[in-house]
Amino acid sequence: xxxxxxxDDVNNIKAMAKRxxxxxxxxxxxxxxxxxxxxxxxxxxxxxxVLYGKVMDYDVANPExxxxxxFIPSKNHCVLAHLPALCxxxxxxxxxxxxxxxxxxxxxxxxxxxxxxxxxxxxxxxxAISVGIGIALKFKEKKxxxxxxxxxxxxxLNEGSIWEAFMSAAxxxxxxxxxxxxxxxxxxxxxxxxxxxxxxxxxxxxSFNWHVTECDGHDVESLFEAFDDVLEGKPHVIVAxxxxxxxxxxxxxxxxxxxxxxSKDEYEQAIEEITKA
Amino acid sequence: xxxxSLNIRKWxxxxxxxxxxxxxxxxxxxxxxxxxxxxxxxxxxxxxDRYVSMYPDKFLNVGIAEQNMIGIAAGxxxxxxxxxxxxxxxxxxxxxxxxxxxxxxxxxxxxxxxGSSAGVVAAxxxxxxxxxxxxxxxxALPNIKVFSPADCxxxxxxxxxxxxTDEPMYIRLSGGLNCPIVYKEDYEFxxxxxxxxxxxxxxxxxxxxxxxxxxxxxxxxxxxxxxVDCTLYNMHTIxxxxxxxxxxxxxxxxxxxxxEEHNVIGGMGSAVSEYKAIKESSPRQVFVGxxxxxxxxxxxxxxxxxxxxxxEKIASRIEAEWEKRK
Numbered sequence: 001x002x003x004x005x006x007x008d009d010v011n012n013i014k015a016m017a018k019r020x021x022x023x024x025x026x027x028x029x030x031x032x033x034x035x036x037x038x039x040x041x042x043x044x045x046x047x048x049x050v051l052y053g054k055v056m057d058y059d060v061a062n063p064e065x066x067x068x069x070x071f072i073p074s075k076n077h078c079v080l081a082h083l084p085a086l087c088x089x090x091x092x093x094x095x096x097x098x099x100x101x102x103x104x105x106x107x108x109x110x111x112x113x114x115x116x117x118x119x120x121x122x123x124x125x126x127x128a129i130s131v132g133i134g135i136a137l138k139f140k141e142k143k144x145x146x147x148x149x150x151x152x153x154x155x156x157l158n159e160g161s162i163w164e165a166f167m168s169a170a171x172x173x174x175x176x177x178x179x180x181x182x183x184x185x186x187x188x189x190x191x192x193x194x195x196x197x198x199x200x201x202x203x204x205x206x207s208f209n210w211h212v213t214e215c216d217g218h219d220v221e222s223l224f225e226a227f228d229d230v231l232e233g234k235p236h237v238i239v240a241x242x243x244x245x246x247x248x249x250x251x252x253x254x255x256x257x258x259x260x261x262x263s264k265d266e267y268e269q270a271i272e273e274i275t276k277a
Numbered sequence: 278x279x280x281x282s283l284n285i286r287k288w289x290x291x292x293x294x295x296x297x298x299x300x301x302x303x304x305x306x307x308x309x310x311x312x313x314x315x316x317x318x319x320x321x322x323x324x325x326d327r328y329v330s331m332y333p334d335k336f337l338n339v340g341i342a343e344q345n346m347i348g349i350a351a352g353x354x355x356x357x358x359x360x361x362x363x364x365x366x367x368x369x370x371x372x373x374x375x376x377x378x379x380x381x382x383x384x385x386x387x388x389x390x391x392g393s394s395a396g397v398v399a400a401x402x403x404x405x406x407x408x409x410x411x412x413x414x415x416x417a418l419p420n421i422k423v424f425s426p427a428d429c430x431x432x433x434x435x436x437x438x439x440x441x442t443d444e445p446m447y448i449r450l451s452g453g454l455n456c457p458i459v460y461k462e463d464y465e466f467x468x469x470x471x472x473x474x475x476x477x478x479x480x481x482x483x484x485x486x487x488x489x490x491x492x493x494x495x496x497x498x499x500x501x502x503x504x505v506d507c508t509l510y511n512m513h514t515i516x517x518x519x520x521x522x523x524x525x526x527x528x529x530x531x532x533x534x535x536x537e538e539h540n541v542i543g544g545m546g547s548a549v550s551e552y553k554a555i556k557e558s559s560p561r562q563v564f565v566g567x568x569x570x571x572x573x574x575x576x577x578x579x580x581x582x583x584x585x586x587x588x589e590k591i592a593s594r595i596e597a598e599w600e601k602r603k
Contacts, residue, residue: 164340
């Protein structure tokens with residue numbers, strides 16, 4: 001499968017990513033003293049924009065149609081990128097987006113609500129890829145050519161059952177399963193290679209019989225090429241090189257912004273930086 | 278399913294696990310397209326060969342990876358399958374617990390967990406292969422029903438019920454090969470409803486579950502000979518709790534004895550006592566089970582004896598407690 005694209009597509013996704021970043025900041029400000037997962041949200045904005053803007057096959061008017069691609073968030077810390085992507089897709093309105101942490105809201109706690117495109121409720125790391133394998137097996141059985149896209153964090157790869165899942169996806173030749181690793185190099189406590197090293201990552205994944213593609217996770221064209229680079233018979237993993245907190249100077253590569261409160265002044269500075277970028 | 282006395286004897290030889298996977302599952306798969314059986318490298322041990330050869334497309338062996346198994350089961354269930362996932366009770370209920378909590382309990386995926394060799398069937402393998410806390414773990418999870426059949430016929434009935442609903446559940450299989458027969462002929466199985474196995478008489482109600490039902494049948498007989506009349510109940514459904522029957526029991530008896538091959542903390546006895554505690558007045562309860570301990574490995578009878586769970590020990594405990602009361 002190849003994604004036909006032109007310059008307009010690339011520009012459209014870039015514009016979409018910018019709107020998503022601005023929405024993520026609005027959401028972060030709305031969460032007030034609760035704080036939010038800005039770092040890991042901003043690192044996967046382009047990945048989600050490319051998925052929802054171009055790559056994935058879905059129908060907002062028919063959200064439970066069997067023949068649809070599934071996006072399964074394994075690193076649920078992507079909420080500040082995922083919900084803005086669902087807003088861009090047309091599943092939710094901007095005003096609801098801002099209520100994502102409000103009591104009684106449909107988005108609080110990142111629940112599973114297929115009617116608005118939330119296919120899975122994770123939160124505890126390392127479990128979702130197994131669920132994706134179950135779905136991909138069902139796709140094979142039903143002979144539908146849809147795909148399952150799973151977003152993984154790099155720190156999350158410390159979890160053991162993820163490697164059970166990597167082993168089994170290749171064993172079952174699930175070439176309809178695409179894992180994207182948001183390689184932002186930071187888990188909560190710091191550099192992944194200092195906390196618990198995962199390198200050489202691509203070599204590990206290749207040795208688990210996955211087809212591995214490395215790309216720049218903030219470059220839309222690089223992401224397009226990565227999603228295009230498929231190999232029959234093997235599950236596909238994209239190691240997307242990213243920056244935690246991408247787009248906001250005082251958040252980028254700062255571990256304390258894994259989960260943090262955004263002040264009004266910081267918000268204004270961040271909006272300015274993203275608008276000008 | 279042909280329930281004849283011959284089949285009841287045959288199934289007994291296979292044990293609860295062999296009956297579930299060698300008899301009930303092929304029957305279920307013959308009637309349902311969207312059924313899956315998942316194992317973690319225990320197909321041979323569990324007597325699945327017949328099923329696997331008949332329904333290879335409805336079977337998945339995930340290797341020795343219990344957590345991944347539960348996640349895959351959840352994914353299949355989300356897309357419409359009725360999934361039976363099984364391994365030793367200790368591994369499915371403990372090692373996979375967070376996957377179970379997330380996917381079966383919270384997200385209500387239609388997965389039937391089948392824990393085999395519950396209690397101390399694998400007595401000689403030692404504590405790693407025993408499951409004497411599984412009821413406690415499963416019972417604490419919202420949305421998960423807990424079943425514990427008394428014999429192989431009841432196992433068939435529980436499996437058929439499991440296939441007919443879209444609810445997540447835990448089915449606890451106990452006993453080994455040559456599992457004692459409690460039901461010599463067909464009977465009415467109603468999920469969530471205890472079965473009274475004896476004539477209602479005396480002042481002592483014995484409530485047992487799983488393998489301990491057959492052990493308690495013998496204990497009650499022994500007690501009768503000694504002049505202590507008891508009424509025996511089989512609690513095959515531990516969750517939801519049969520409050521209606523328990524209300525009758527609390528009203529009609531002076532001593533309640535719960536018998537389980539499980540820790541006395543968090544098990545079936547605890548479930549009974551949690552309900553009993555909210556009653557204005559109710560009879561005293563005696564908990565027969567593992568007394569919050571692990572025991573040395575050995576033969577099954579040896580371990581059960583150490584735990585006070587052979588029929589002789591159960592009978593003498595009840596006799597002593599009843600004497601105390603008088």
